[in-house]
Amino acid sequence: MADQKLLSAQQISTHKTPEDCWIVVEKQVWDVSDFLEEHPGGSSIILKYAGSDATKAYSEVHAPGVLKNNLNPEKFKGVLDESTIDAEWVKPPPGESPKVILENEKPPLHTLINSHDFQLVASKTASKKTWAFYSSAATDLITRDANKSCFDRIWFRPRVLRNVRSVDSRTNILGGSYKLPLFVSPAAMAKLIHPDGECAIARACANKGIMQGISNNSSYTMDELRTAAPSADFFFQLYVNREREKSAALLRQCSANPNVKAIFVTVDAAWPGPNDKKGGGLGRVMAGFIDPGLTWEDLKWVKQHTHKPVCLKGVMSADDALLAMKAGLDGILLSNHGGRNLDTSPPSIITLLEIHRRCPEVFDHMEVYVDSGIRRGTDILKAVCLGATAVGMGRSMLFATNYGQEGVEHLIDIMQDELETAMRNIGITSLAEASPDLVHTGDVDHLVPSSRSHPYARAIAKGRRQGSSKL
Numbered sequence: 517m518a519d520q521k522l523l524s525a526q527q528i529s530t531h532k533t534p535e536d537c538w539i540v541v542e543k544q545v546w547d548v549s550d551f552l553e554e555h556p557g558g559s560s561i562i563l564k565y566a567g568s569d570a571t572k573a574y575s576e577v578h579a580p581g582v583l584k585n586n587l588n589p590e591k592f593k594g595v596l597d598e599s600t601i602d603a604e605w606v607k608p609p610p611g612e613s614p615k616v617i618l619e620n621e622k623p624p625l626h627t628l629i630n631s632h633d634f635q636l637v638a639s640k641t642a643s644k645k646t647w648a649f650y651s652s653a654a655t656d657l658i659t660r661d662a663n664k665s666c667f668d669r670i671w672f673r674p675r676v677l678r679n680v681r682s683v684d685s686r687t688n689i690l691g692g693s694y695k696l697p698l699f700v701s702p703a704a705m706a707k708l709i710h711p712d713g714e715c716a717i718a719r720a721c722a723n724k725g726i727m728q729g730i731s732n733n734s735s736y737t738m739d740e741l742r743t744a745a746p747s748a749d750f751f752f753q754l755y756v757n758r759e760r761e762k763s764a765a766l767l768r769q770c771s772a773n774p775n776v777k778a779i780f781v782t783v784d785a786a787w788p789g790p791n792d793k794k795g796g797g798l799g800r801v802m803a804g805f806i807d808p809g810l811t812w813e814d815l816k817w818v819k820q821h822t823h824k825p826v827c828l829k830g831v832m833s834a835d836d837a838l839l840a841m842k843a844g845l846d847g848i849l850l851s852n853h854g855g856r857n858l859d860t861s862p863p864s865i866i867t868l869l870e871i872h873r874r875c876p877e878v879f880d881h882m883e884v885y886v887d888s889g890i891r892r893g894t895d896i897l898k899a900v901c902l903g904a905t906a907v908g909m910g911r912s913m914l915f916a917t918n919y920g921q922e923g924v925e926h927l928i929d930i931m932q933d934e935l936e937t938a939m940r941n942i943g944i945t946s947l948a949e950a951s952p953d954l955v956h957t958g959d960v961d962h963l964v965p966s967s968r969s970h971p972y973a974r975a976i977a978k979g980r981r982q983g984s985s986k987l
């Protein structure tokens with residue numbers, strides 16, 4: 517190593533550019549200019565400490581000898597002369613001083629690094645009513661929370677030593693090609709959280725190459741969304757109106773709008789979830805027009821009124837998946853509406869497993885999608901391994917809309933990064949390689965029904981019970 521030359525703090529602090537960058541670690545002074553581009557954590561983190569003491573930040577991440585072992589000995593410049601330390605030297609570098617973020621102030625977008633962060637920020641910055649409407653679910657929130665926890669109880673079975681240098685997460689949905697097996701699940705009234713609402717989502721989805729589901733109760737019409745994002749691909753989510761002519765009018769608008777690629781009829785909201793006084797009541801008000809008398813017969817009516825693919829949104833059992841297949845539908849979205857309607861309805865990933873157990877032929881006849889509880893790239897990958905064509909994110913996208921188009925784009929990027937990281941680490945490079953062999957579902961298998969009927973309880977004739985109570 518070079519001589520132990522003493523260097524003053526003032527002298528060191530002049531070497532603070534990318535071309536001439538010195539840092540101090542444990543009093544030793546190093547020239548890291550040539551190393552900046554190689555630094556696995558990126559150059560900006562080092563440049564933050566250019567010409568100053570990086571000991572604290574360095575030792576949080578690296579073992580003491582890393583610099584010495586990786587840099588050429590000539591990069592060692594000398595030792596900090598502690599007698600020259602002054603007030604300027606001990607000042608934290610710019611960006612280091614903790615910025616006080618007020619409870620109701622949005623932190624910078626780049627500091628949000630996963631879908632949970634968007635939720636946390638929305639909980640602090642959205643109006644109380646908006647937060648209640650977006651975050652709520654039916655009664656005790658059992659299904660809302662189990663949607664996610666069931667994903668967490670499925671384990672990967674990663675394979676190693678496969679070349680995963682490049683990875684491709686593209687997929688096809690209903691004949692169209694998309695960058696990710698991810699779409700935006702239709703959710704009402706995105707304008708509550710941002711004035712651009714669904715328009716912001718549309719522009720972000722178009723830029724990122726994913727599909728957006730437009731809610732029947734969207735704050736913007738499908739024509740406005742098409743104007744906002746002319747190259748976007750949408751599916752339209754239909755609630756069949758008690759007054760059929762109104763639904764027919766919407767289906768005509770869909771036919772005239774080439775950006776609308778499919779119709780998803782929501783069937784898990786025959787009756788809106790219970791009321792509350794904080795925001796859940798909004799859903800009730802909006803749902804008043806939905807026809808609770810809708811049956812399988814009515815789907816023929818829907819199919820007669822559109823030439824686009826028709827899918828069901830809100831299938832919660834293998835029996836109904838089978839009926840959907842027999843009705844000639846193009847796809848089913850396994851969903852419990854994020855647990856917003858019937859609490860203790862089954863988590864969607866369990867319904868996906870039920871289809872495998874009881875009627876796997878469904879996968880050969882139509883596309884199967886999943887939403888409710890998707891929060892991580894690993895959730896996407898588990899659903900795809902288990903046969904889902906794509907998955908939807910509902911409330912997380914609303915929370916991301918808090919930051920407008922940029923926020924939604926950032927969340928999509930995060931999901932892509934998480935998905936591709938997970939793909940690499942289970943040992944696959946394309947979604948065609950995703951298979952059930954790469955997941956272990958043992959911890960939830962007992963939750964998956966194996967037949968239509970109850971395994972041991974039998975129906976009790978009500979008349980007989982009444983009769984016996986008279987005895």
Ligand SMILES: Cc1cc2nc3c(=O)[nH]c(=O)nc-3n(C[C@H](O)[C@H](O)[C@H](O)COP(=O)(O)O)c2cc1C
Nearest residue numbers: 650701702703704731782853854888889890910911
């Ligand atoms: C605030 C909110 C509004 C929603 N509005 C609709 C809607 O208008 N139509 C519909 O079919 N689903 C609607 N959904 C359900 C979503 O499409 C999706 O199924 C659900 O958000 C998935 O659950 P998750 O967001 O917890 O993952 C809504 C969900 C939320 C959170």
